[in-house]
Amino acid sequence: MDCSLLVSAPLFSGYGEKEIEKILSGINHRLRRFRSGSLIAMNGEKVNSLRLVISGITKGEMVDFSGRIIKIEEIPAPGALAAAFIFGKKNNFPVNVIAMTDVEILIIEKEEFLKLLIRHERILVNFLEMISTRSQFLSEKIKFLSFKTIKGKLAQYFLQRTGNKSSSFVLDVTQNDLADYFGVARPSIARALGEMEKDGIITARGRYITIKDGEKLSMLTAE
């Protein structure tokens, strides 16, 4: 098996190609190939193995109760599928996983994977970091979703960059990206920015943002 693609996988971070080859030779694993468009895992299916995307791009799709398909997430190589579901209390895929391109998946059964974790401290730490960091990402996202007003979300977003002092910066994302991330409509972002400018809190020239009144901006994060 070709391990050159695995050196960039977070799980094997810190190992060289030869080492990975040796490590894998010590445990059971298998490689499966999926044609573009085919089903890699089905919603509800038991998760009792680690599945690493070696090459290609996968996506998770939810089928809601009315039969509509909603794309949840894209997981390109080198990523792991449903890593939190191997050891979590719920052990079923929460989504359908579909190959968006031709895809190679490395599969290691849970028991074998445990051996790997115990034998190789570095892999253990890598895996702990992967699922912990995911958790942190989700927490962060919830923080933004919890701000009830759009101005509140924007204020939080700006203040995270600058740390409460007046300053200028350039947004590195489009209003559309922000709208998606916050779960709101794009024109609402533009309107909120406009009102914040009218209130003397910021100036916004395209993506160039200047904080004029850090105090007032902070107030918006209240509630």
Add this chain to the structure above:
Amino acid sequence: MDCSLLVSAPLFSGYGEKEIEKILSGINHRLRRFRSGSLIAMNGEKVNSLRLVISGITKGEMVDFSGRIIKIEEIPAPGALAAAFIFGKKNNFPVNVIAMTDVEILIIEKEEFLKLLIRHERILVNFLEMISTRSQFLSEKIKFLSFKTIKGKLAQYFLQRTGNKSSSFVLDVTQNDLADYFGVARPSIARALGEMEKDGIITARGRYITIKDGEKLSMLTAE
């Protein structure tokens, strides 16, 4: 040290009191006591150890940019403080942790904790389950926050119980609980229920809910 309180800790699930005692004797650890009201950990402080709440109740508080204090979460014994921050990419406490009662905290440094994980497979699996399950909980929460309408959240909530078929059930939470969980105002919950009843989708007599039209209910989860 008294290990009787640890047998109910998720991390030591499956071990008896004597075993836990023996396990702990093999690694460095320490116990700290905090008076009610005192600061256990400060926002920004490095997280380089596992901290288990042995007895008492702690809370996490965020100080927002305008200086207001927001209570984030209560962690009673037997729970872990900031478990996702030991191995995650960010290694700083995201909140101030305060003792709400007199509290005992068991502290195990990261390196020692790693030894524990490697030596005792059961503890490893327990810890993986803890942080994975937390991740699942956060995902679930995001799902609800992502439904833009309150009726959508309610529909999702109901359908999760019943699985799309007409049926009756009794809510085990108050409207207030639901409102908090969804991040909306309480009267809005009541109004949404009223409108869903008016539309012939459900009947709601207090907490007794009957799904009259599973199709229409499913439709509400769209968008």
Add this chain to the structure above:
DNA sequence: ATGTAATTGTAACAAATGTTACAATTTGCC
């Protein structure tokens, strides 16, 4: 530089939700 696509600004109107207040009902307790 020039044309096309992407992004941003703006407006009018609709829809959803928040806020506040209070009445009706239920629950738990004695």
Add this chain to the structure above:
DNA sequence: GGCAAATTGTAACATTTGTTACAATTACAT
């Protein structure tokens, strides 16, 4: 049973956000 507290139902009105549409501006490729 009867009381107090908690919960639920409801209404009027304010506020926020969504929706749709289009103009203005910017970014990008050729």
